[in-house]
Amino acid sequence: MLLTRKGDAGRRSPSGSASHLSNSLADSLSRALPTMDRRAFLKRSGIGVGAGIAAAQLGLIRRAKAADGNQPAASKIQVRRTVCTHCSVGCAIDAVVENGVWVRQEPVFDSPLNLGAHCAKGAAVREHGHGDYRLKYPMKLVNGKYQRISWDTALTEISAKLLDIKKTSGPDSVFWVGSSKHNNEQAALLRKFVSFFGSNNCDHQARICHSTTVAGVANTWGYGAMTNSYNDIQNAKAAMFIGSNAAEAHPVSMLHILHAKETGCKMIVVDPRYTRTAAKSDHYIRIRSGADIPFLYGMLYHIFKNGWEDQKYINDRVYGMDKVREEVMTWTPDKVEEACGVPEAEVYKAAETLAKNRPSTVIWCMGQTQHSIGNAIVRASCILQLALGNVGKSGGGTNIFRGHDNVQGATDVGPNPDSLPGYYGLATGAWKHWCAVWGVDYEWVKKQFASQEMMEKSGTTVSRWVDAVLEKPELIDQDNNVKAMLFWGHAPNSQTRGLDMKKAFDKLDLLVVIDPYPSATAAMAAMQVDGQQLNPNRVVYLLPAATQFETSGSVTASNRSLQWREKVIEPLFESRTDQMIMYQLAQKLGFGKELVAKIKLVPGKGGMMEPEPESMLEEINRGTFTIGYSGQSPQRLKAHMRNMHLFDVKTLRCAGGKDKVSGYDMTGDYFGLPWPCYGTPELKHPGSANLYDTSVHVMDGGGNFRANFGVEKDGVNLLAEDGSHSKGADITTGYPEFDHVLMKKLGWWDELTDAEKKAAEGKNWKTDLSGGIIRVVMKNHGCHPFGNAKARAVVWNFPDPVPLHREPLYGTRPDLVAKYPTHDDKKTFWRMPTLYKSLQQKNVEAKLYEKFPIILTSGRLVEFEGGGEETRSNPWLAELQQENFVEINPKAAADRGIRDGEYCIVSTPTGARIKVKALVTPRVGVDTAFIPFHFSGWWQGRDLKEYYPEGAAPIVRGEAVNTATTYGYDSVTMMQETKTTICNIERIVA
Amino acid sequence: MARMKFICDAERCIECNACVTACKNEHEVPWGVNRRRVVTINDGVVGQEKSISVACMHCSDAPCMAVCPVDCFYRTDEGVVLHDKDICIGCGYCSYACPFGAPQFPSNGTFGLRGKMDKCTFCAGGPEPDGSPVEFEKYGRNRLAEGKLPLCAEMCSTKALLGGDGDVISEIFRNRVVRRGKGSEVWGWGTAYGKAPHPDAQAPTEQKS
Amino acid sequence: ADVALAQYDDAAKSAAVNPAPPTAQPAPATTQDSQPAQASQPLQSIESIDILKQNQAERTRDQPGNLAPTYRIIKQGGKNYSSLPALEAGVLIQPKAQFPGQPHATTAGEAWRNYRNGPLTHIGGWLLIAAALGVIAMYLIVGPLRMKQGPVGRLIERFTSFERTVHWTTAISFVVLAVSGLTMLFGKYVMMPLFGHGLFGWLAYACKNLHNFVGPIFAVAIVVTFITFVKDNFPQAADLKWLLKLGGLFNKTHVSAGRFNAGEKLWFWGGLTLLGLIVSGSGLVLDLLVPGLDYTRGNLQIASVIHIVGTVLLITAAFGHIYMGTIGVEGAFDAMATGLVDDEWAREHHDLWYQDIESGKVPRVRTAEGAANANDATGPARA
Ligand SMILES: Nc1nc2c(c(=O)[nH]1)N[C@H]1C(S)=C(S)[C@@H](COP(=O)(O)OP(=O)(O)OC[C@H]3O[C@@H](n4cnc5c(=O)[nH]c(N)nc54)[C@H](O)[C@@H]3O)O[C@H]1N2
Ligand SMILES: Nc1nc2c(c(=O)[nH]1)N[C@H]1C(S)=C(S)[C@@H](COP(=O)(O)OP(=O)(O)OC[C@H]3O[C@@H](n4cnc5c(=O)[nH]c(N)nc54)[C@H](O)[C@@H]3O)O[C@H]1N2
Ligand code: HEM
Ligand code: HEM
Ligand code: SF4
Numbered sequence A: 001m002l003l004t005r006k007g008d009a010g011r012r013s014p015s016g017s018a019s020h021l022s023n024s025l026a027d028s029l030s031r032a033l034p035t036m037d038r039r040a041f042l043k044r045s046g047i048g049v050g051a052g053i054a055a056a057q058l059g060l061i062r063r064a065k066a067a068d069g070n071q072p073a074a075s076k077i078q079v080r081r082t083v084c085t086h087c088s089v090g091c092a093i094d095a096v097v098e099n100g101v102w103v104r105q106e107p108v109f110d111s112p113l114n115l116g117a118h119c120a121k122g123a124a125v126r127e128h129g130h131g132d133y134r135l136k137y138p139m140k141l142v143n144g145k146y147q148r149i150s151w152d153t154a155l156t157e158i159s160a161k162l163l164d165i166k167k168t169s170g171p172d173s174v175f176w177v178g179s180s181k182h183n184n185e186q187a188a189l190l191r192k193f194v195s196f197f198g199s200n201n202c203d204h205q206a207r208i209c210h211s212t213t214v215a216g217v218a219n220t221w222g223y224g225a226m227t228n229s230y231n232d233i234q235n236a237k238a239a240m241f242i243g244s245n246a247a248e249a250h251p252v253s254m255l256h257i258l259h260a261k262e263t264g265c266k267m268i269v270v271d272p273r274y275t276r277t278a279a280k281s282d283h284y285i286r287i288r289s290g291a292d293i294p295f296l297y298g299m300l301y302h303i304f305k306n307g308w309e310d311q312k313y314i315n316d317r318v319y320g321m322d323k324v325r326e327e328v329m330t331w332t333p334d335k336v337e338e339a340c341g342v343p344e345a346e347v348y349k350a351a352e353t354l355a356k357n358r359p360s361t362v363i364w365c366m367g368q369t370q371h372s373i374g375n376a377i378v379r380a381s382c383i384l385q386l387a388l389g390n391v392g393k394s395g396g397g398t399n400i401f402r403g404h405d406n407v408q409g410a411t412d413v414g415p416n417p418d419s420l421p422g423y424y425g426l427a428t429g430a431w432k433h434w435c436a437v438w439g440v441d442y443e444w445v446k447k448q449f450a451s452q453e454m455m456e457k458s459g460t461t462v463s464r465w466v467d468a469v470l471e472k473p474e475l476i477d478q479d480n481n482v483k484a485m486l487f488w489g490h491a492p493n494s495q496t497r498g499l500d501m502k503k504a505f506d507k508l509d510l511l512v513v514i515d516p517y518p519s520a521t522a523a524m525a526a527m528q529v530d531g532q533q534l535n536p537n538r539v540v541y542l543l544p545a546a547t548q549f550e551t552s553g554s555v556t557a558s559n560r561s562l563q564w565r566e567k568v569i570e571p572l573f574e575s576r577t578d579q580m581i582m583y584q585l586a587q588k589l590g591f592g593k594e595l596v597a598k599i600k601l602v603p604g605k606g607g608m609m610e611p612e613p614e615s616m617l618e619e620i621n622r623g624t625f626t627i628g629y630s631g632q633s634p635q636r637l638k639a640h641m642r643n644m645h646l647f648d649v650k651t652l653r654c655a656g657g658k659d660k661v662s663g664y665d666m667t668g669d670y671f672g673l674p675w676p677c678y679g680t681p682e683l684k685h686p687g688s689a690n691l692y693d694t695s696v697h698v699m700d701g702g703g704n705f706r707a708n709f710g711v712e713k714d715g716v717n718l719l720a721e722d723g724s725h726s727k728g729a730d731i732t733t734g735y736p737e738f739d740h741v742l743m744k745k746l747g748w749w750d751e752l753t754d755a756e757k758k759a760a761e762g763k764n765w766k767t768d769l770s771g772g773i774i775r776v777v778m779k780n781h782g783c784h785p786f787g788n789a790k791a792r793a794v795v796w797n798f799p800d801p802v803p804l805h806r807e808p809l810y811g812t813r814p815d816l817v818a819k820y821p822t823h824d825d826k827k828t829f830w831r832m833p834t835l836y837k838s839l840q841q842k843n844v845e846a847k848l849y850e851k852f853p854i855i856l857t858s859g860r861l862v863e864f865e866g867g868g869e870e871t872r873s874n875p876w877l878a879e880l881q882q883e884n885f886v887e888i889n890p891k892a893a894a895d896r897g898i899r900d901g902e903y904c905i906v907s908t909p910t911g912a913r914i915k916v917k918a919l920v921t922p923r924v925g926v927d928t929a930f931i932p933f934h935f936s937g938w939w940q941g942r943d944l945k946e947y948y949p950e951g952a953a954p955i956v957r958g959e960a961v962n963t964a965t966t967y968g969y970d971s972v973t974m975m976q977e978t979k980t981t982i983c984n985i986e987r988i989v990a
Numbered sequence B: 001m002a003r004m005k006f007i008c009d010a011e012r013c014i015e016c017n018a019c020v021t022a023c024k025n026e027h028e029v030p031w032g033v034n035r036r037r038v039v040t041i042n043d044g045v046v047g048q049e050k051s052i053s054v055a056c057m058h059c060s061d062a063p064c065m066a067v068c069p070v071d072c073f074y075r076t077d078e079g080v081v082l083h084d085k086d087i088c089i090g091c092g093y094c095s096y097a098c099p100f101g102a103p104q105f106p107s108n109g110t111f112g113l114r115g116k117m118d119k120c121t122f123c124a125g126g127p128e129p130d131g132s133p134v135e136f137e138k139y140g141r142n143r144l145a146e147g148k149l150p151l152c153a154e155m156c157s158t159k160a161l162l163g164g165d166g167d168v169i170s171e172i173f174r175n176r177v178v179r180r181g182k183g184s185e186v187w188g189w190g191t192a193y194g195k196a197p198h199p200d201a202q203a204p205t206e207q208k209s
Numbered sequence C: 001a002d003v004a005l006a007q008y009d010d011a012a013k014s015a016a017v018n019p020a021p022p023t024a025q026p027a028p029a030t031t032q033d034s035q036p037a038q039a040s041q042p043l044q045s046i047e048s049i050d051i052l053k054q055n056q057a058e059r060t061r062d063q064p065g066n067l068a069p070t071y072r073i074i075k076q077g078g079k080n081y082s083s084l085p086a087l088e089a090g091v092l093i094q095p096k097a098q099f100p101g102q103p104h105a106t107t108a109g110e111a112w113r114n115y116r117n118g119p120l121t122h123i124g125g126w127l128l129i130a131a132a133l134g135v136i137a138m139y140l141i142v143g144p145l146r147m148k149q150g151p152v153g154r155l156i157e158r159f160t161s162f163e164r165t166v167h168w169t170t171a172i173s174f175v176v177l178a179v180s181g182l183t184m185l186f187g188k189y190v191m192m193p194l195f196g197h198g199l200f201g202w203l204a205y206a207c208k209n210l211h212n213f214v215g216p217i218f219a220v221a222i223v224v225t226f227i228t229f230v231k232d233n234f235p236q237a238a239d240l241k242w243l244l245k246l247g248g249l250f251n252k253t254h255v256s257a258g259r260f261n262a263g264e265k266l267w268f269w270g271g272l273t274l275l276g277l278i279v280s281g282s283g284l285v286l287d288l289l290v291p292g293l294d295y296t297r298g299n300l301q302i303a304s305v306i307h308i309v310g311t312v313l314l315i316t317a318a319f320g321h322i323y324m325g326t327i328g329v330e331g332a333f334d335a336m337a338t339g340l341v342d343d344e345w346a347r348e349h350h351d352l353w354y355q356d357i358e359s360g361k362v363p364r365v366r367t368a369e370g371a372a373n374a375n376d377a378t379g380p381a382r383a
């Protein structure tokens, strides 16, 4: 009865098909086992095999009809290599485009980062080429409804309004929220744009993501980034995930991690929830949310007590460990257990595992950063790794998993309120450096600002824009409140205190959302809340931005590798690329020429001119010496993208090979030239796969800790001790960073060319635009331009130099608040008054812990990203998570009569009452509840669909947890406290 | 001749659903039809949680095939169980019979109106000529004909899902198991029937042409 | 038998393959981390560890990578977690089931498949063939029951037009359902070889859709039929005698009967009412029309089995009824076709009913239309 029925027309010779299959099979599967020499396997036959077939069937695959109009006569199939836009793993994608339509998506097995693997989001990105639920044209809110307007009207009206606000209230009354989804070029251009508008009031997702990491880690040893890479975890013998749910948030990292595990790496997960990552661990430790420091100190206690610390390493390369040790030794096991809920044996076991299986790595993410003491928690993690001597070692390090696809890059070169691209700060010198790079006059830029003081004062943050709008003007540290908000690739439901945010939305004069999916902001702005006053003069505009698949540019993955995205398709509908919008808006605002003074313009959508991404990257290259964004020229990056197969999966290094197209020799390069890639591209620095690794020559990507904090502190040497220099360095002691003076003193000055001397005179390695100092120091002398110093276990410029545990402002444990109270209130902090102790005390006195006895934490689902508007508009993803929910422990649910799958109400002290489904599960303990934060479009039980611009409501809507989250900000960076607050969960009684 | 099989390695699967969306993407599978899905056993139970991705297992002794009232299933040389949507009457019997819940229907079934059955094709299309537009419209891509393997497996985030020549993938899986410890189990087509997770233990399927 | 369990129950497996208990393996110092002090411990604990009762966490501790406890759960077929809201999305393998007569439980899908493709098709098929042969035999051996005397020409309105409409709605929908249903059940064996795949596929598709829409009509129709005819179908004393003499069918003796004889009553209660309800009920479930029911595969399998058993029996019985209503009893078909019967027919077949008519207990005609028809028909004959 079984037949092999197949039309003869379509029948291939069986043997032919078998060999194809086995080739392809062997190839793809060999990659599943990274230990095997997969390069030796037969090359995958590639897309070409199917091209004929693909060509035959294209007629009907063309779903995105939008592009039909401009089709060339003959069908043309192209494969464009791009990178997933949904997280920092940086998975490469081959997009198959036919006649301008994205018809197919193929895995890139050659990528050393993901070996063809994806998570749900990456495997579904082609939907961006459909864009069914995107904003299709500019819109304006008129009488509570969004109406279509033309681009020109929109830009004219917006710029007029901006100039008006600038004139009447000052440039600081406009707040620009940029995006970690912008590529490096767009992010850098936006920072320049805001500067030319005359303000530092700009920010992006990094604030509410890893700002505490960046500040804490950079202040510990130099750079605030992931020290190693996802791939390098393969070399770890033990790995501790503390506050990272990689299986959902960085799923493809698990490819490397599980491989490590299978080759013997011990995996520990410390999390309040038994996550999908925890399910893969050898040892799971349930911790009380917000209590990471007690746990980490608990581990250090055992490490010090058993002498497991690396004494020589600490002596040579760490400053202040003795002070930390004093604090640590007060954390006796009973105190640790009291504070974080983990019994001594478990803490001991974790400490022993990390200590006895070195190199061991510590991996963290939002579980550590999103706290009012986030800066201290991340430093405690750094200290743990320093004590074990794990930093600067392959298989060790602090593997800080970054967030968005380009949050690393946007942090490095994008719209930060406290720095110019490359963390150059806001001091006069930094401004002058960048003005020179941008090719504009410093004085002209200064004139754009309210004053030089404002020019050099950090702006406020995206976490506090609500207060910048609502706070009494006399209490804020700028002339006027914020009156205009521009959301340029950022969702609203990602910031806390939704109820207050709605008030701020209603008070604004101008709201502009520039986004392919601006709808969450749009709906929140348009919705009416009973009894709430609405500014009658408010205007709201929505501008359709193109996605990253509709432009080209570079993107920095978590491991600091840069990848170049080719443009896949033309901007859909009426959308325009962000760089085009920036340029056009700048023209209307009167600084169009200056914005692109040194940037080439090329025709973009509809023949309109836009800045060329390559040229923008070259500008970044020219200026960003601090963190080594200077070597990654577009040519080098493109060569890497074309030749991914040449890079080793474990080391990321190219053993040898030339790019056929450009002739560029990649030998020795690390994939994507992970920053720092020092000097000019001509220096051919290979990038740095693992930071601070002294066992490797600096020209092979080696290094040491940065000398950024002086040479001594209170008489104690801050520079590295003798002998702890990077391999082959001419200077074998510690040394400060290089500038013209030191160069001359050492007699190295004459190794500069005359042209270099001219540029370097009076400069240091960061501001020498010729890159000459770097060249000589690195190439000729094997030294590190940023010096060679110790890492700081004590960060004296932070509120808690030795990281201290402090309880969150909203907690369920008054007994612990008494012991570990929070900071004192701050009067002006990032321009805003900021509450700590007064609020914490008030909460204890009001006995909130009785009314809200459950710790509420929030985080990610693998299917959705960020505010979720993009991913919830993608049917392939939306179908997999159709409703928001709260994870509640079976006992807590039973106590409240709540059953699995029922709707319930989660209430918090803000007065918010959000309606979500109950997911009754032992994933969380009895005292904890978890709600994913990707939902929006419901407002305390009400569906806001009617407020969305027509056709642009995402498929799945739900209650945003941030409607209900509470006040609380990190004492260094203004990170919002999203991981620990309190709630009650109630059954809905009909 | 290669005998196509799937293995899902529960020690690796992280319920990331890439396999699910890859399939949707590649074949433009409509909302409500899930050729593949991921199931988690002992969700949230410490030390006991395991996830498994499941689709059609292309059974050697396929119950769907046996029960179909119009006999619209067939098996390819590579052991892939396919069906003919032109003949399918949408009765749903294959879904009653299939142990894995693989057959899917585009409509809710009221008055028996389910529409034509759809299921995982092992990315091997259907009876129409390989790579033809009609084939794509009805069954999605024919990757096997292009010399490629199922996209779900190719894109699996952790390479938990192995799809391809049964001999090759069981070898790969065996290697992993050896590295991990003893006596691992495998989520494969044998699970429901109690046959060895080793495809060559199977008698080759009848072939008629 | 339960190969499956044996296969996945590694306890059984390793016990068979490997005489040494699995946990005893660490004893030799082959593994680096086995500490000598603990080497004897596993041996001790063997007695106490019931390997079948270990959960996955315990098993992983003892045998890393061994997932037998997980597979045990999977094979139980319960609902596990899946983020998809689809019914049964969380079921990896259907639970076990065992239909009456099956030797042991197997995966429900298999149990159902074997039951349907096995006994139900085989026994059902033979039963239907037997019923058909029975009817033919009846015809050949006994032949049609003819009236003993000629018609008297006086007519009784036996079935009003409403009653006839109701009956024929039931009857026609039944025939449609039977034919279309049987096409689904047996067509693959009988028709497909004749028509070929394409044509049969098309036909089956038509049949299936016809069946699915006509089913509910039938379901409603039998209810109305029941109400319409129930009052004359209550058992009477005479019915027992009728039954004992088998309606006099074989020995051609006279047996008393009311408006409906016991045979008809049997058909009414057993066929129309009992089997009709069973078939309709299960049919409505299969049509996914019963609100508030979980349409799991398991429920549908059960409904399917009930439906097939019910329909086969109903069709078998219907062979009898249809035979009697057409060629089996002279004049019967006319009764249902025109509604009118001759006095003589009534006297011969339903004497008790006829007595009631004669005594005026039951009216001779019940509707104006009936009266007119009766007159039309009798008028000329009289004249
Ligand atoms: N699918 C998906 N992937 C993403 C994103 C996305 O939106 N969706 N976003 C990207 C972005 S922007 C980021 S920043 C990353 C975030 O990636 P992650 O930080 O890994 O993800 P989260 O779910 O926010 O939080 C991680 C874990 O922290 C735990 N946690 C909560 N409180 C505490 C605590 O006090 N201590 C400890 N130790 N753990 C705690 C939570 O239970 C949670 O499991 O993911 C990136 N990847
Ligand atoms: N309660 C709670 N809140 C949280 C968190 C949490 O764990 N719990 N996590 C926090 C973290 S770590 C982060 S990073 C944030 C993330 O939150 P957001 O960053 O606010 O969320 P996204 O949806 O990623 O926002 C990106 C926006 O950019 C748009 N976009 C995409 N591509 C482009 C482009 O090319 N150009 C332009 N102009 N726009 C584009 C998208 O459509 C989307 O609207 O949420 C934070 N909020
Ligand atoms: C006299 C009455 C009926 C007969 C003889 C009959 C017969 C059958 C038969 C033989 C099958 C095929 C079973 C198989 O192939 O496994 C079937 C299936 C089915 N029957 Fe009936 N049936 C009758 C009444 C009904 C009624 C009243 C309904 C609904 C109200 C119904 C709904 C169905 C459904 C839904 C199926 C499944 C077929 C499909 O969806 O493709 N049937 N029937
Ligand atoms: C084509 C098929 C059928 C034919 C030719 C047929 C024929 C007849 C005839 C001639 C009568 C009148 C008998 C008399 O006067 O005593 C009758 C009565 C009846 N028939 Fe049918 N019939 C058919 C199908 C059905 C079906 C499918 C049902 C129900 C499931 C049914 C239910 C009845 C009932 C309830 C009566 C009245 C007798 C009683 O209530 O006992 N018939 N049929
Ligand atoms: S979201 Fe992250 S892990 Fe998933 S495919 Fe994209 S880059 Fe890779």
Ligand code: SF4
Pocket: B055, B056, B057, B058, B059, B062, B063, B064, B065, B081, B094, B097, B098, B099, B100, B101, B102, B103, B119
């Ligand atoms: S898994 Fe189900 S659909 Fe696939 S061959 Fe087996 S029985 Fe048929």
Ligand code: SF4
Pocket: B064, B067, B068, B069, B070, B071, B072, B073, B083, B087, B088, B089, B090, B091, B092, B093, B094, B095, B103, B116, B117
């Ligand atoms: S639904 Fe289609 S494929 Fe499945 S058994 Fe019915 S006719 Fe066959």
Ligand code: SF4
Pocket: B022, B023, B024, B026, B027, B035, B036, B055, B119, B120, B121, B122, B123, B124, B150, B151, B152, B153, B163
């Ligand atoms: S093999 Fe192809 S059709 Fe089957 S589940 Fe995987 S992607 Fe879908």
Ligand code: SF4
Pocket: B008, B012, B013, B014, B015, B016, B017, B018, B019, B020, B038, B051, B052, B053, B155, B156, B157, B158, B159, B160, B161
């Ligand atoms: S893609 Fe792989 S890891 Fe992810 S759910 Fe599917 S099988 Fe599991």
Ligand SMILES: [Mo]
Pocket: A205, A208, A209, A210, A402, A403, A404, A407
């Ligand atoms: Mo983030």
